Amino acid sequence: MTSKILYVDDEDDIREIAQMSLELDPEFEVRLCSSGHQALQEVTDWQPDLILLDVMMPEMDGPETLRRLAAAPSTAAIPVVFITARTQTHEVARFLSMGAVGVIAKPFDPMKLAGEVKRLAKMHGRG
Amino acid sequence: MTPIWQSLFTNLALVSILVGVWDLQSDVTGRFSERMQSLLLGLTMSIGSIASMATAQPFVPGFIFDLRSPLIAAAGFFGGWPAAAVAAAGAVSYRLYLGGQGAVTGVVGIIIASSVGLAFHWIVRSREKTTGDIFKFGVAVAVGSLLNLLTIPSAIMAGVIARTWLPLSSLTFVGAVMIGILLNRQFRGRELANTNMIYRAMVRELPDSLNVKDSAGLFLAANPATAILMRAGSADDLIGKSDFDFYPHGLAERFRRDELAMIQTGAILRVDQPALFPDGTEGWLATLKVPLRDEAGSIVGIITYNRDITEQKRNAQLKNEFISTVSHELRTPLTSIRGSLGLIAAGVTGELPPKAANLVRIAHTNSERLVLLINDILDMEKIESGKMAFELRRLPIRPILEQAIAANANYLPDRDVKIVLVDDAPRAEANVDPDRLHQVFINLLSNAIKFSPVGETVTVELGRRDENWMRVSVIDRGAGIPEAFRKRIFGKFEQADASSTREKGGTGLGLSIAKSIVEKLGGTIGFETEDSGGTVFHVDLPEIHSKETTPAGTVDLLAPIDHRTRVLICEDEGDISAVIAALLDAEGFSSDVAPDIASAKALLQIRQYAALTLDIKLAGESGIKLFRDIRASPHNPEIPVIVISAVADETKRSLNGSAVGIVDWLEKPVDPERLHMALGKIATRRIDRRPRVLHVEDDEGVLEVMSEGLGPDVSITFARTLREGQYAISSHHFDLMILDIALPDGSGLDLLSDLPSETAVIVFSAADVDEKLGSRVKAIMTKTKASELDVAKLVKSLLPVTQSDSSSEVSAGK
Numbered sequence: 001m002t003s004k005i006l007y008v009d010d011e012d013d014i015r016e017i018a019q020m021s022l023e024l025d026p027e028f029e030v031r032l033c034s035s036g037h038q039a040l041q042e043v044t045d046w047q048p049d050l051i052l053l054d055v056m057m058p059e060m061d062g063p064e065t066l067r068r069l070a071a072a073p074s075t076a077a078i079p080v081v082f083i084t085a086r087t088q089t090h091e092v093a094r095f096l097s098m099g100a101v102g103v104i105a106k107p108f109d110p111m112k113l114a115g116e117v118k119r120l121a122k123m124h125g126r127g
Numbered sequence: 128m129t130p131i132w133q134s135l136f137t138n139l140a141l142v143s144i145l146v147g148v149w150d151l152q153s154d155v156t157g158r159f160s161e162r163m164q165s166l167l168l169g170l171t172m173s174i175g176s177i178a179s180m181a182t183a184q185p186f187v188p189g190f191i192f193d194l195r196s197p198l199i200a201a202a203g204f205f206g207g208w209p210a211a212a213v214a215a216a217g218a219v220s221y222r223l224y225l226g227g228q229g230a231v232t233g234v235v236g237i238i239i240a241s242s243v244g245l246a247f248h249w250i251v252r253s254r255e256k257t258t259g260d261i262f263k264f265g266v267a268v269a270v271g272s273l274l275n276l277l278t279i280p281s282a283i284m285a286g287v288i289a290r291t292w293l294p295l296s297s298l299t300f301v302g303a304v305m306i307g308i309l310l311n312r313q314f315r316g317r318e319l320a321n322t323n324m325i326y327r328a329m330v331r332e333l334p335d336s337l338n339v340k341d342s343a344g345l346f347l348a349a350n351p352a353t354a355i356l357m358r359a360g361s362a363d364d365l366i367g368k369s370d371f372d373f374y375p376h377g378l379a380e381r382f383r384r385d386e387l388a389m390i391q392t393g394a395i396l397r398v399d400q401p402a403l404f405p406d407g408t409e410g411w412l413a414t415l416k417v418p419l420r421d422e423a424g425s426i427v428g429i430i431t432y433n434r435d436i437t438e439q440k441r442n443a444q445l446k447n448e449f450i451s452t453v454s455h456e457l458r459t460p461l462t463s464i465r466g467s468l469g470l471i472a473a474g475v476t477g478e479l480p481p482k483a484a485n486l487v488r489i490a491h492t493n494s495e496r497l498v499l500l501i502n503d504i505l506d507m508e509k510i511e512s513g514k515m516a517f518e519l520r521r522l523p524i525r526p527i528l529e530q531a532i533a534a535n536a537n538y539l540p541d542r543d544v545k546i547v548l549v550d551d552a553p554r555a556e557a558n559v560d561p562d563r564l565h566q567v568f569i570n571l572l573s574n575a576i577k578f579s580p581v582g583e584t585v586t587v588e589l590g591r592r593d594e595n596w597m598r599v600s601v602i603d604r605g606a607g608i609p610e611a612f613r614k615r616i617f618g619k620f621e622q623a624d625a626s627s628t629r630e631k632g633g634t635g636l637g638l639s640i641a642k643s644i645v646e647k648l649g650g651t652i653g654f655e656t657e658d659s660g661g662t663v664f665h666v667d668l669p670e671i672h673s674k675e676t677t678p679a680g681t682v683d684l685l686a687p688i689d690h691r692t693r694v695l696i697c698e699d700e701g702d703i704s705a706v707i708a709a710l711l712d713a714e715g716f717s718s719d720v721a722p723d724i725a726s727a728k729a730l731l732q733i734r735q736y737a738a739l740t741l742d743i744k745l746a747g748e749s750g751i752k753l754f755r756d757i758r759a760s761p762h763n764p765e766i767p768v769i770v771i772s773a774v775a776d777e778t779k780r781s782l783n784g785s786a787v788g789i790v791d792w793l794e795k796p797v798d799p800e801r802l803h804m805a806l807g808k809i810a811t812r813r814i815d816r817r818p819r820v821l822h823v824e825d826d827e828g829v830l831e832v833m834s835e836g837l838g839p840d841v842s843i844t845f846a847r848t849l850r851e852g853q854y855a856i857s858s859h860h861f862d863l864m865i866l867d868i869a870l871p872d873g874s875g876l877d878l879l880s881d882l883p884s885e886t887a888v889i890v891f892s893a894a895d896v897d898e899k900l901g902s903r904v905k906a907i908m909t910k911t912k913a914s915e916l917d918v919a920k921l922v923k924s925l926l927p928v929t930q931s932d933s934s935s936e937v938s939a940g941k
Contacts, residue, residue: 011459017466024475085458088451088509089516107462107498110469 003121004029006048008039008065009083010057017110018052018083025114036060040068043075050121052104055084055095063098070099079124081117083108131192131291134184135298138194141182142302145175145198146309153313162209169210172202173217176237180221187287189227190279192295196240197303200268203244205310211248215241228280236275243267255315261307269300336433339419342390344369344383347428356433358405386416386429393418393426399436410437447512454501454508461501465494496634503636506566507619510643517560517647521671525550525589526705527561528599531568532587532720533701535576544576544583547726548704549734551590553691553717555597557668563644567652570637571601571664578605578662584726597670602663608656616654617642641666691717692809693735697727697753698742698771703795707740707771710799714806724753732762738790738809743772767860769805771797789883790860808860818926819844821861823852823875824891829915833865836919841926849873853881861886862926865918868892876900887925891918 005028009015015032022030031046033039037060043051051069055062062082069075082095085106092103101124104116149171156167176195183193195218203211215237222233247264273296276288330337330350336357338349346365354362357373370379389396396416404410413436419428468491470476472484479487509515532546575585588600608616620635645652650668694711698704699722711718719734721727727739743751758764771793791805820837823846824830830845837843844859846852849872855861856878864886868875879888879900890896890907900907905925908918 011463013463014459014466017463017470020470020475021466085455085462088505088514090514106458107465107494110466110475111473 002027002029003050003118003125004031004046004048005117005121006031006033006039006042006046006051008033008036008051008057008062009054010034011054014054014106018108018113021108021110021113022117023114024111025118028114028117036062036065036068039065040075043069043078044072047074048078049125050117051078051080052083052117053080053100055082055086063095066098066100079120081120129290129294130184130186132294132298134186134192135194135294137182137184138179139298139302139305141179142175142194142198142306143309145171145178146306146313150309150313153317165206165209166213168206169202169213170217172198172206172210172214176214176218177221180218180225180233187229187283190229190287191222191225191227191233192291194299194302196236196272196275197265197268197299197306199237199240200244200247200264200271200303201306201310203241204247204264204307205314207248208245211241211245232275232278235278236272239271239275240268243271256307256311258308261304261311264307265300265304268303269296272296272299335435337431338365339428339430340369340386341428342426344371344386344429353433355405389416389418389429390426399440402433404435404437408437410435411440412436443512447508447514450504450508454505457497457501461494461497465491465498468494500634500636503634503640506640507636507643510640510647515563515644515647517563519558519560519648521556521558522561523554523556524559524564524597524599524668525553525555525708527559527564528568528587528589529701529705529708529720531565531572533705534565534569535572536699536701538573538576542576542579542581544579544581544585545699545722545726546572546576547584547586547722547730548720549586549588549590549730550708550717550719551588552597552670553712555589555591556671557597557648557650558671559648559668564648567641567644567666568599568601570641571666574637575601575603575605575662575664579603580605584723584729586726591670592667595670596667598665598667600663600665602661604661607658607660607662608654610658613654613656617652691715692737694718694809695727695730695734695736695739696720697722697724697739699723700742703742703771703797707797707802710797710802711740711806714803716806724756727753728756728760731757731760731766736763736766738767738769738806740769740771743770767809769793769802769809771795804857818842818862819859820922820926821846821852821855821859821864821886823847823849823864823870823878824867825870826867829867829891829910832915833919836916837922838919841923847871849875849877852878856881863887863889863922865922866890866892868894868896879904889918889922889925 005022007015007018007022007030009018009032012034015034019030019032022028031042031048033042036057039051039053042048053062053065057065060068062084066080066082069078069080079101080099081102081104082100083104083106084091084095087103087105095103102120104113108116149168152167156164159167175198176193179193179195179198180191183191185191199211199214199218202214218237219234222237223230225233243264247260247267251260273292276292276295277284279287333350334352336350336353336355338353339347341347345367346369349362349365351362354360354365357365359365359373370382373379374382385396385398388394395418396414398414400412400414402410402412413434415432415434417430417432418426419430421427468487471479472487472491478484506515528548532548535546572585572587579585583604585604586600586602588598588602590598590600592598617638619639642652645666645668648668650666652664652666654662654664656662692715694716696704696707696711696718698707698720704720704722708718708720716737719730719736721730730736731739739757741754743754754768754770757766757768767790769790772795790808791801793801793805818840819842821844822830822833824833825847830847834843844855844861846855847870849870852870852875860883864878864882866875866878866888868890869892875890875892882888882903884903886903888900888904890900890904891910891913892907893910895909896907906921908921
């Protein structure tokens, strides 16, 4: 069964690497967004199984994107995982309290990213 | 009174006056250098001795008897050689000027006195002069003056000595002691004034606030900086007042509380506290409060020292913010670098030419190192700025250790270092933050692996230092820590030598972080190392005792610590050994873990185990080899073994025939119920040493007679049906089975396939059996031909000899 993963990050390079890393798992179908706005449009049509969301993005940052996702009934149930370089204890606690199901630290290990995402998707998957 | 007494007494008065004059001028001369003061003392004593000679009454022509020698000697004693030289030179010149036939005697006397003074100066040069010293000085000067009398020309000697020796020596002694005491007091007084002046200046000029209060909180003394800080006019305005006169009530009350606590406990108080400065700015003060004690040692007040550390605090904060920002900014590009290199190095983008692959490997390894370094720097910053949150929970330490061991399983696979876990403090608990402690153990383990020789073993020991402290030791057999490095080892960015950074990796921050974490947990970290090799790092944590299990104070360090039965887990996968250990723990067993055959053998040699769980496919080796080695070894060769394997059935077949003492075969993942039963067999073995016999028989009468025939030295279990027999075999170990074939629910022969191969069998049945039943069936007896007692006799002869008295009745041979 394939899982649809949406990866949102304003850094082009990191998006590309994340896509390659995630696609090491043949069950993952990956789409990329470069901003929170784009992500909000994408989710309504595509309905991903899990969203990986960068925290520090211009205009609309990760937490704001999450807030809007949670506010819309059609997207509220999609599990969101933050992927960020800000991983101090209080920051992680704050992200989780916002409703994120997990936090993945940057720099991530490209050979382990898919496994980690799969684990989170399994734990928080819908249905 | 004879003229000589009169003359000498007059002299003595002169001496007193002289010392008084010296004392008066010392207020002025006190500021001069030491050398200058010495010369002045010499000059004064020189003038004194000249005056002494000039006023002496002549009663032997050509001779002068006076008290010049105490003055000259005192110059040397108190002023050293410059004073001695000046005093002696003046006196000698004047004596020569006076001339007469006693001139030589006079000069010799001056030289003797000067020498005595210098000698005493040298003797007590490095300590305070005592009254004893001064009396000895007096005696020496008096003796010197008597010796001097011997230099008088012999023609007149007899008459002169008879008249002079007593007054001269006694008053010389009195004079010398008097000068000594007076000068000594004066020198001491001057030193005290000096010291006082220095201390006053120190306190006055100190830019930090320093003050002394009595136990009621009233100021006894304060320096100007205190007055400025408290917005008082001058330091004098503070005296007799308290904090309540200068600070808002709440603040003053808080200060007073701190002080009262300190007065009660006597503990030094150090605290960094926010403060409002006189210019209205907010900042930080480092406050130190020390008890003021009287001579009897009881606390009579408080000494307070306040230092403005606003600048340092601000700098530290800026530094921390800078480090935090830089590290996060570094992580973003590093994500791309590490990601790209990781994917290429893993071959995701296809095979690279060998040279390129090597370069990519180098770049990848170093990007990984950079990630670790940044993480460590951030951790360090978090600890130092107090931002690292510690969530303390009461937890058993072993699972945290097991996780750290499992996490290190794939660290530096080329080094092939095994980790053995020895647990002498099962269930030991402490208040810890599991994530942070995990970080500490990971660090110590990865260091131990890094510095171990290839293929060696690292031993992790969980034990107790004493009844209040548990100790986790990580023991390696590496080269040891170089002497020069030992003091710096917990410092930041410290590694034994620069080349090891490249060779061994690591950031040089790990141990520093580990130390900070352990200390935050209320513990200590330390190490012992030998130049010849091997290092033990130990983390000591305050243990929390469960009241019902280990009352504090009753731990006997020499006895087996837990009194529980110990099982050795031979398993190379940390996750699985942790599961088995937890199951064992729940069953009341404690356990150690050996990840390979060599360390399992080593542990079996030095420790007592009731059983062994064996992963038959240990990394790259065959557990079967271990099994055979154990059976052939002198150490506990009969140890019961529970085989745990992903391929239990397959192994069972390959071991067929030699599987003596295997209690059970368990498949992975381990079924707790099966393990429980297997452990039940071990437990019964240990408690009941009697041979165990299973009697499968549906005839109540036969059971009864057989039981009597076997007697009390054999433990008998009855099974009246096939089903009961099956259950008995699955839950206990038997040495022998007496088997009836015709059972209500089937054939007893069905039990033979489930029976461990080492259990002997005697078939005792009504029907004749002519099937071939295998070598372990020792006899087939028919109920019509043999009695129960015959069977019992045979059974006893087959059973292992027991230690009970009646065993002698049983023939031992099989």
